[in-house]
Amino acid sequence: MKTGALLVSISALALVACSVPKQESAALGSEVGASNQDLAPVRRILVQDQAEYKEAVKNAQPGDMIVLANGEWNDFDAVFKGVGTAEAPIWLSAETEGNVFLTGQSSLRLGGEHLIVSGLVFRNGYTPRNEVISFRVDSKLLANNSRVSHTVIDDFNNPDRSQRDIWVVMYGKNNEFDHNHLAGKLNSGPTMAIRLNTEESQENSHFVHHNYFGPRPVLGSNGGETFRIGTSHYSLTNSNSRVEHNYFDRCSGEVEIISNKSGGNTFRNNTFFESRGTLTLRHGNGNLIENNLFDGNGTPYTGGVRVINAQQTIKNNYFKDLTGKRFSGGLVVMNGVPNSPINRYHQVNGAMIEGNVFENIAAMELGEGSDNERSAVPINSSFKNNTIISDDGVSPITLHDDMSGIEFSGNKSNQAPPEAISSGFEVEPNLKQKIDASEYGVPREATGVSWYPKVGTGSPFDTGKDIAVSPDENAISNAIKTAEAGDRLVLAPGSYNEAKIIELDFPITIVAEQNGSVDLSFERKNMFVLSGKAGLKLSGVNVSGARAPDNVGNSFITTTSVAGGSNHTLIIQNSTFSDFVVNRSFAIVNASKGTLFQDIKIINSDFSDVSGSVVKLDAETDDFGMYNVESLEIENSHFSNIAGPAVIVYRGGRDESTFGPLVSFKGSTFTNVGTAGGPSALLHGAQVLTFEGNKIEQSQPFKFVITTGKPKPFLEGNSLNGDETASVLNIEDLRK
Structure with missing residues (x-):
């Protein structure tokens, strides 16, 4: 082993935690896939630089834990490959969780069997490849039976927002992605995806759970999904992935929060909070959406589930305070295209929508998208035993086409539904539903990692200090040099002239001490140029x-x-x-x-x-x-x-x-x-x-x-x- 590597026998590792603290894993139990809680590495290999890392990977044996020394690993195109076993996986871990930072143009590729990664932080940079974390080294070497846990990707964005990349892509089979923190993706491409583009990655049975998907700001175009499973080309293939106990916090990149484009997937016990758009069953058949919480909290354009294709089941979910309409409604059942090509809208056939609660939902759109192309109405479907409570005096249900292909029965509502489906509802004007929201979804604090802060709320302005500014040449630009994000420049009465362009990359407030008492002029083509995280009040x-x-x-x-x-x-x-x-x-x-x-x-x-x-x-x-x-x-x-x-x-x-x-x-x-x-x-x-x-x-x-x-x-x-x-x-x- 190269100088600087530290070998430690298993006897000296009795108190060393692996990728997930043992007590936490035990509490999670087998339901959430804590399959490695009783494993311990045979030897621990501490590496100080990229050369030592490559040597350690080259020589790694089952049971080895390769440990990245605390600090910054810049421009680190890490390849982690090897063949471990179920009893003796190969680990890649941070020396201390949250103290190993991959910066600059960095990425991580996994290939082989029974690999475990934990404790890393990607920030202050972007991937030089199409993916930040990839469950494959190349098209021939995929990862199987492997796991990425307790890892953070934060604001790791290509400066060109039109350049497409994906932060996490799962290939292979039987892989696990859990207790991770992904927040702040700005450029084109899903935050996370599961690919089915080869037989080796189909019917994969991946498990994605207890992750914190932090805010995904509006992209301003297609390609801003937070999570995608499959693509239209392989959408008639099953993925059989489980997506459970994840928290989607203000994930608002585009109209599809999750874009499901494959079959056999389960979405269970997830929470969607103030996220614009819907969990969209865009392609693929036979998916299950169960026990999720869709809480819009009154935020504009928040939605629930959009239903397309065959044999979809949406049951026992709680939809509340959702304001979205049309494609972003609380429940959207689409019309399909007759004899649809694979990339358009297949007819809804055999959908079961049962036992859900819809409380203060702005819109439930049935037959949405109905036009000359999308003329295939839902068939062989049911809408049973659902509860609909609306406080605004009208039913949220809109019928855009003939809904006789959906059987309505056993439903309760405090507002009369459209006449065409009224026989399937019992109207109780005083209907109140006592719901324990904790029975649905997952709490925010139960997701992600404990050692990295989740994204807060509130205005970017007025969170800092006041800075008094007096009239002078370039007084504002000089004051900004000493300011921090959220500060307020308070301008005393008088005349201000700026001879330089002010390049602003953080939020700041510029306010006159008295309205109308400040005269401002500038001598360049622009006075303010906004970049980075800039905001201006x-x-x-x-x-x-x-x-x-x-x-x-x-x-x-x-x-x-x-x-x-x-x-x-x-x-x-x-x-x-x-x-x-x-x-x-x-x-x-x-x-x-x-x-x-x-x-x-x-x-x-x-x-x-x-x-x-x-x-x-x-x-x-x-x-x-x-x-x-x-x-x-x-x-x-x-x-x-x-x-x-x-x-x-x-x-x-x-x-x-x-x-x-x-x-x-x-x-x-x-x-x-x-x-x-x-x-x-x-x-x-x-x-x-x-x-x-x-x-x-x-x-x-x-x-x-x-x-x-x-x-x-x-x-x-x-x-x-x-x-x-x-x-x-x-x-x-x-x-x-």
Whole structure:
């Protein structure tokens, strides 16, 4: 053995814990697959660097534990292969759980038999491969009967969010993934997947349990699933995987939280908390969804289960406080495509939906997707002994087609269902269901690892300290150099000028000590460039673009993907913006390709004399379904003398996997907007639109281009050139 390796006999290891502490494993019991709790390594080999690691792997024997020394292992493309036995596996472990960090361009590949990995942390980097942790070394050497446990992958993202990778991929057979922590995936590709692309990985009987799937922010395109089993090409093959006792915390990458694309899988005792979208039985037959908790907690677009294909069973689940509709409803039973190709929608046949409780569910969509293509209604199915409680006075059930192929019987509801299915319900107006939520799902604290913090909640702003700033040249950029995430820069009254671009990569608030007492100007093409985890809250300032250079396409705030980017939040309130006319196409807010604003909120602010658009979010013109903003809200604000549309939002393509963009205009005025000949606002491909109490004067109406979905704009109390009966919205439909 190379110098620095430490050999320890089994007699000296009586008190050494393996991948899972023995007392914890014993408590979990055989039900959760704690199959290794009574095993101990024969020898422990401590390695200090990558060369020693490779030598240890080369010489590893059954019963060996290769231990990575505490510290940072940078650019570590680790290959862990060997042949252990059920009685004497080969371990790869951290010297101390949570103190071994794989950083930079690092990954881990397992290949062989009876391997166990535990205690590692992947952060501050991204994989150089397609996968961070792979249960195979290459297409020929797969892992079988192996386990990854007590390992963390946190914010380990490719800087280019369009670059696709998957954090964990299971191949082979009889593998286990448990008590791990995966949070913060931003770029394209599922967080975790099980592959069935070869016979050696089919009917695999993998076991995925007690993992913490932390927040997955909105991706802004297809490819943001948290978990996927199979692909459409192999979807008529069984995986026979078990997914149990996992906690899905705010997993909101796209409309499919879990995308099931294979057969014979079991989803049992999982909790979905404030996760937008659904557990979607997209392809594959004969799956079971049982004893799960779907708790939306009133969060927008949270859903339950979407049913497609044959012989699906959804029983004894608790669905509560879910607000999603259409593809994100509490329960969605889809129409299929007659003689469907393998990648479209197979008819629902033989579904059993039984013994579930639906409490305060916004929508239960039956026959969803019904159109000229999806005309195959559900058949040979049953909806029995379910309880539906709705506090808003109406039934959440909507029938989009003929549902005679579903037998309704023994159900209870406090609201009358649609007449066509009423014989299957007993209506009890005072129906109350006393439910012990602990009987469903799994507690958050029972998942993941105890030594790594789970992701908190709350605003990214106003969590730090106040920093007083006085008027001076570059005073704001100088103050930001000493600031930390969540701090507030409180500006004293006076004039501020910035001669440098402020590159911001953390959330910060900039607020005038007194509203309207701060005058702000800047001398570069942009004042703020947002990247990384940047967020900006701007309040109470007067901003002028008069000192900006004579360039086409300046903007006060822009984004960049050069250093990677989280989803940004921007709040502008109680502020004024004027004299942005030094050259053409000057914008207040602009987004670059490959970047996404999670939220933009503009409240009580005025914008005048702008040569471009105030908000310009149209960089994703490839029509792949990507876009630059998830939610845009404009309230009680004023726009005047704007050359372009005041707002441009663009989301091209016909993909149905996303919720946004979501656009709302309330109580705002648009005067002399679109003077270059355009509409007051151009909204291309938005999915949710609200126009309430707005006034358009000396300007053209808003323009809405429909590209996909079934958006229904809400309009109330608006006026066009003083006429409250005139439409403020022109619609162009490209779906035909």
